[in-house]
Amino acid sequence: MELRIKNKIKEAVRVLYNSELTDNLVQLQETRKVFKGDFTLVVFPLLRFSKNTPEQTGESIGKYLVSNCPEVAGFNVIKGFLNLEISDSQWIGYFADLSGSDDLLEKCRVSSPETILVEYSSPNTNKPLHLGHIRNNLLGFSLSRILSACGHKVIKTNIVNDRGIHICKSMIAWKKFGNGETPGSSGIKGDHLVGKYYVMFEQQYKVQIEDLVSTGMNENDARNSAPLLLEARDMLIKWEAGDPETVDLWKMMNSWVYAGFDETYHALGVDFDRIYYESDTYLKGKEIVLSGLERNFLYQNSDNSIWVDLTSQGLDHKLLLRSDGTAVYMTQDLGTAVMRYNDYKFDRTIYVVGNEQNYHFQVLRALMKKMGYGFSEGLIHFSYGMVELPEGRMKSREGTVVDADDLIKEMKETARSVSLELGKLSEYSGDEKEEIFRKIGLGALKYFILKVDPHKNMTFIPSESIDFNGNTGPFIQYTYARIRSIFRKAEQMGISSNQDMIRNAMPGPREIAIVKLLRKFSDIVTEASASLSPALIANYCYDLSKEYNQFYHDLSILGEENPGLRNFRLSLSRVTGSTLLTGMWLLGIEMPERM
């Protein structure tokens, strides 16, 4: 519709002022609520053609459109703004089409689908997932669904950081202090158990440093010569050499961690198509660096360390292999990227990684370009903001890390107490209730995180951040549950919605307002996919719910006497319900049938 109107506007200017308009001069936008109309043309840019006042220009174009453009039923001009009024029958006709289609996302499909890898989560195996990972996982998962809904081939992927000195630290601590403790023997979830030994290492290490300092050693030397650290380094060397005992221990402890992560991922409702492990990819990375050196893209220092010079691209020199030949972070990312390209020939890889690594990804891209990898342009860093607490960043040392498992559990508990307080659901079985609490608690958490612009840092206030009223997940879920309830009731009454009757109805402004919103859905999803922003969909679902709740409050649906109007309202409810369901699905949020 907008496109047709825009073309008519161009035609109007051609006829009235004998001038050709370029698209960027036709600024057609939604009319703001305080004014009358549906679409607004900003006429300021057209004054140079009309050589007239804004009011006169608006008036002339408005008149032309009313007589030449069937969609436009009327207009008004306020200052430099031409507000166009669309006839109700246009909106009703549009809704009839929408209502008859069974695929709300049909218009979102791109004409040339890409193969896109979305990397998210990327945990370390020495500690459990926390709130930061939750944002990461939710963003990555939702982006995957959005891109895939738009027709792209999406591979959800994860790179597990399972090697390095930090892993050896928890292994050493477990060996020395663990007395053979396992998840099974202790009842502690595997990732938490390993995390416990990592913390224990750091504590004991600190004690040893203090002891050494008290004997007169300076702190730096103490740090480097504490027995525990020496043992960890020794273990890393053994690991790299493939020492069977070390590798077995590593495998065993990793398997505990993976089982723990799987549980968290499952609770969060995210999954992956393909998981890469750093312990596999770093070797590939080394290979690439060595061949890059041979081909003179890189250079070697006198101490044998290997570097790349990116100063010509405004970046710096970057180390790629240590002097002892071991790999650094960048090394394995090179390897991972190449392995992935070999596996999938992707058009894009979207790295969902915090903005603290902006520089790293700039370097990665520039480096791959320099080394001649054609796909370097397709490496996209989806840089999202940190989750902070009121007192600042989460710090594991200060024990302020918000644990993912705890948070998920707390959300469900909160949902439970809110529900019980409201006294609903009494007729459901225990299992049914648990399922509803889970959906609501998780819905609140997910919506809270996804509704904010991914690029912005966000503050999480444990006691009050997650609400169940207002602009929240449960508000949208509630709206959906109400709609479902109407249809249960309608069924009892023997009423069903009839597609053929829609065009004959005479709905009022409340209904039309919803139709206008429903119509925007596919544009919003397309926009979310293009700009990689689930927040657009989240806020849209809220707007739609709000509009629907107003309608629901003011007007009766099943109680409406006029069958045509009742049918229209029922159809409107049906499409609103499926739009909310689809929108929230794109965010990874489940909707309860009742709550």
Place this chain on the structure above:
RNA sequence: GGUCCCGUAGCUUAACUGAAUAGAGCAUCUGACUACGGAUCAGAAGGUUGGGGGUUUGAAUCCCUUCGGGAUCACCA
């Protein structure tokens, strides 16, 4: 110090890539159920978009400057 990001009501945030009177929610105050679900709805109050300058018919948005906060610049990941 170099580079980059962010400052919007008390709090959490929106604003389509420069347009009209900057939208919401929470919290506060006032009202609405003999009605399809009150986790709802209606209303009030709350803003010099950190400050200052500039470009423009028009700036939260672009440019400069200043203040405040953060990130990054490791043979850490």
